[in-house]
Amino acid sequence: MRKFFFFAILAIGAGIGLLFTVATNGDWGLGLVALGAGLLFAIPIASALTGIGPKRRNSRRQWRNPGTSSVRASLFKGDVPIRRWDR
Numbered sequence: 001m002r003k004f005f006f007f008a009i010l011a012i013g014a015g016i017g018l019l020f021t022v023a024t025n026g027d028w029g030l031g032l033v034a035l036g037a038g039l040l041f042a043i044p045i046a047s048a049l050t051g052i053g054p055k056r057r058n059s060r061r062q063w064r065n066p067g068t069s070s071v072r073a074s075l076f077k078g079d080v081p082i083r084r085w086d087r
Contacts, residue, residue: 002050009049013042 017038021031047053 002052006046006050006052009046010039010042013038013045 014035015038017034017036018031020038021034024030026034
């Protein structure tokens with residue numbers, strides 16, 4: 001069902017681009033450019049609304065629980081390292 005809404009939003013974006021061309025009596029070249037611009041704006045909107053796309057890895061996860069660090073030998077020997085916002 002999410003894919004249906006994803007492609008429906010893409011079709012609406014492309015349709016808005018073509019509608020712009022028809023309203024201005026433009027040629028096919030302008031229509032293709034407007035269709036591309038409509039898709040350019042519709043793709044991130046559709047992926048954000050439907051949740052389709054690459055999942056971001058949470059980079060802050062390692063800062064919340066410093067005990068599960070992937071670094072085995074620390075140079076700080078038990079001290080908490082100075083982070084950028086501590087300076």
